Amino acid sequence: VSQTTAAPDWLVQGEIGLCPCGCIGKRSRGSFVDKTLKGGAGVMRQAMFGEETSAEAGLLQRLDARVKLVTVLGLLVTAALVRHLQVLVVLYGVTLVLAAASRLKLSFFVKRIWLFIPIFTGLVVLPATLNVVTRGHIVVPLGSWWFGHRVGMTSQGLVAAGIIVTRVAVSISLVVLLTLTTPWNRLMAGLRALFVPRMFIQVLAMAYRYIFYLLAAVEDMFTARKARMVGIEGDTRGGRAFVTASAGALFGKAHALSEEVHLAMLSRGYTGAALTLESFRVGVVELAWTVTCVVLAVVVLGVDRALGH
Amino acid sequence: VHIPDGYLSPETCGVLGAAMVPAWSAAGRRVRKTVKHRHVPLLAIGAAYAFLVMMLNVPIPDGTTAHAVGAVLIAVILGPWAAVIAVSIALAIQALFFGDGGVLSFGANAFNMAFVMPMVGYYLVYRPLSQRLSLTSPRRAFAAALGGYVGIVAAAACCGIELGLQPALFHRADGTPLYAPYHLAPALSAMLLAHLTLAGGVEFALTFGVIAYLQRANLPMLRINHGAVPETDDDLTRSPVRLKWWYALTPIVAMALASPLGLIYNTGAFGEDNVKTNRNRFLQKNHLAAVPRGLDHYANFWHHALFNGYDFAHDKHPVLGYLLSAFVGAMVISVVLLAVFGVIRLARRTLRPVGA
Numbered sequence: 001v002s003q004t005t006a007a008p009d010w011l012v013q014g015e016i017g018l019c020p021c022g023c024i025g026k027r028s029r030g031s032f033v034d035k036t037l038k039g040g041a042g043v044m045r046q047a048m049f050g051e052e053t054s055a056e057a058g059l060l061q062r063l064d065a066r067v068k069l070v071t072v073l074g075l076l077v078t079a080a081l082v083r084h085l086q087v088l089v090v091l092y093g094v095t096l097v098l099a100a101a102s103r104l105k106l107s108f109f110v111k112r113i114w115l116f117i118p119i120f121t122g123l124v125v126l127p128a129t130l131n132v133v134t135r136g137h138i139v140v141p142l143g144s145w146w147f148g149h150r151v152g153m154t155s156q157g158l159v160a161a162g163i164i165v166t167r168v169a170v171s172i173s174l175v176v177l178l179t180l181t182t183p184w185n186r187l188m189a190g191l192r193a194l195f196v197p198r199m200f201i202q203v204l205a206m207a208y209r210y211i212f213y214l215l216a217a218v219e220d221m222f223t224a225r226k227a228r229m230v231g232i233e234g235d236t237r238g239g240r241a242f243v244t245a246s247a248g249a250l251f252g253k254a255h256a257l258s259e260e261v262h263l264a265m266l267s268r269g270y271t272g273a274a275l276t277l278e279s280f281r282v283g284v285v286e287l288a289w290t291v292t293c294v295v296l297a298v299v300v301l302g303v304d305r306a307l308g309h
Numbered sequence: 310v311h312i313p314d315g316y317l318s319p320e321t322c323g324v325l326g327a328a329m330v331p332a333w334s335a336a337g338r339r340v341r342k343t344v345k346h347r348h349v350p351l352l353a354i355g356a357a358y359a360f361l362v363m364m365l366n367v368p369i370p371d372g373t374t375a376h377a378v379g380a381v382l383i384a385v386i387l388g389p390w391a392a393v394i395a396v397s398i399a400l401a402i403q404a405l406f407f408g409d410g411g412v413l414s415f416g417a418n419a420f421n422m423a424f425v426m427p428m429v430g431y432y433l434v435y436r437p438l439s440q441r442l443s444l445t446s447p448r449r450a451f452a453a454a455l456g457g458y459v460g461i462v463a464a465a466a467c468c469g470i471e472l473g474l475q476p477a478l479f480h481r482a483d484g485t486p487l488y489a490p491y492h493l494a495p496a497l498s499a500m501l502l503a504h505l506t507l508a509g510g511v512e513f514a515l516t517f518g519v520i521a522y523l524q525r526a527n528l529p530m531l532r533i534n535h536g537a538v539p540e541t542d543d544d545l546t547r548s549p550v551r552l553k554w555w556y557a558l559t560p561i562v563a564m565a566l567a568s569p570l571g572l573i574y575n576t577g578a579f580g581e582d583n584v585k586t587n588r589n590r591f592l593q594k595n596h597l598a599a600v601p602r603g604l605d606h607y608a609n610f611w612h613h614a615l616f617n618g619y620d621f622a623h624d625k626h627p628v629l630g631y632l633l634s635a636f637v638g639a640m641v642i643s644v645v646l647l648a649v650f651g652v653i654r655l656a657r658r659t660l661r662p663v664g665a
Contacts, residue, residue, distance in 0.1 A: 246365075247515065
């Protein structure tokens with residue numbers, strides 16, 4: 001191979017961190033450009049996935065958005081008031097049944113929650129199981145290295161960790177059930193049932209719409225940056241300058257868009273008054289669902305109180 | 310700073326959510342008054358922008374990245390009240406549509422990030438620091454960045470207090486905490502440590518960078534909230550520096566507002582164990598067999614205090630006694646301070662040469 005036809009070294013070298021298994025080259029934490037692009041794609045994917053699942057013919061999809069919003073909030077409060085691990089586990093079972101009845105893939109539904117919880121909640125509450133944080137009866141002794149004191153996991157600490165992890169799982173499951181079974185425009189209209197002022201709902205709806213428009217602008221900027229990059233991003237300071245300048249430019253774009261939208265609104269006769277979707281339908285299904293939720297809440301809280309304080 | 314559902318008791322969420330209702334309604338009214346019916350698209354843009362700013366990864370040394378909140382940045386560009394609504398709506402979208410942050414804890418998250426953060430950062434830091442600066446002054450970008458730093462630390466402090474109150478207020482009879490398990494000291498210090506260093510730095514860098522960018526590339530965007538501010542330092546008409554005396558009161562007011570926390574954690578102050586509060590502990594600590602007679606005598610010499618041991622009527626109403634002694638103490642100190650200031654002012658006025 002002659003010198004003139006040889007590829008330059010930087011092109012031949014395997015780019016570090018390109019392989020998802022991470023077995024070639026050095027471990028790379030991924031640049032901020034990749035992470036932001038990935039985050040944007042995640043937002044897009046999640047929104048589109050929600051649109052898809054909310055169009056299925058499942059149990060929760062059939063309910064009126066207002067009824068669903070209010071009852072799910074009620075179930076959230078119920079889950080928040082429960083004081084026993086066993087009851088929370090049963091409630092988690094109920095969310096699984098609801099997910100199955102709403103034709104959500106159970107494996108996905110379980111994964112979505114249990115991939116997130118061990119990392120965030122689990123790690124955070126782990127030290128709280130020790131007697132150093134939560135006093136009580138030591139059930140798993142771990143030696144005596146804390147200034148000469150005995151250290152171990154307490155029964156109180158373990159139960160508390162179990163309660164918080166399960167409670168977070170139940171709460172997230174309920175919210176995921178709500179968002180995956182309700183089209184976003186219906187969900188926003190449903191907020192009227194919670195006495196949210198129309199002006200807020202209008203801003204919320206427009207903001208939701210703009211997010212995807214502006215997300216495309218962010219993706220363009222970051223993809224352009226990535227297209228011009230050779231190798232990995234190493235310059236933290238330069239990277240920060242790029243991110244902040246992009247954020248500044250994004251505001252300029254957003255503002256120009258808001259002016260255009262405002263003019264478009266005026267040209268269509270906008271007077272400042274907001275209207276929202278108000279078709280309220282309460283049929284047998286909604287009634288049956290509401291009664292079931294109320295009975296469930298009463299039974300759950302009753303059993304919980306019966307188990308003692 | 311996002312608190313997911315399950316970390317806070319429903320009571321805490323309810324109280325903080327209720328506290329946000331007047332803030333939202335006041336914000337709605339103020340924004341509508343200043344920007345007329347243009348407010349809907351402007352707020353929607355602000356909210357979408359807030360959502361995206363929270364998504365941007367900011368590179369920090371050692372190859373990692375972190376997110377900023379951007380509430381103070383939006384407060385500087387659109388005004389603090391518009392920021393309250395914009396960040397609240399961004400949080401609502403995150404919670405309702407993307408399952409990020411909680412639905413029940415939305416009130417708490419909105420209180421920390423959409424109210425405390427922009428208000429503290431804007432009114433307590435940015436505005437006082439930037440009052441006499443031109444629109445393109447580099448010090449204005451610095452003031453905004455400092456506002457962002459202080460704002461996120463204040464939000465983290467609120468978050469730490471909310472989490473830290475849970476185990477003391479909500480636990481089972483055997484002491485098993487029902488919600489967030491860490492007490493005030495570890496919860497608050499962990500939150501503050503993370504935000505005084507890393508998150509605060511990221512917030513500072515983002516706010517500084519964006520404001521500096523707008524100053525050099527898109528000045529009209531800064532005019533939205535800074536209508537009549539002169540553009541360059543040359544246009545500035547210098548007025549004498551006037552430090553308002555009540556700036557000094559803000560930390561005192563903050564401490565007074567935090568004083569009820571002592572009701573929940575009524576352990577003694579650090580290093581204040583004495584003969585009177587805990588006799589045995591005192592003996593043990595100083596390796597003594599008995600309390601010296603003179604010490605014993607003078608420790609209990611004065612027992613005619615109005616609120617003996619921050620209490621009255623022999624601990625019959627401990628809560629009332631604590632609050633009342635806190636209030637009376639604060640009032641007495643205020644009266645004394647005001648009297649001293651009054652005397653100083655009087656002296657300055659009488660000593661000032663005639664005609665000056």
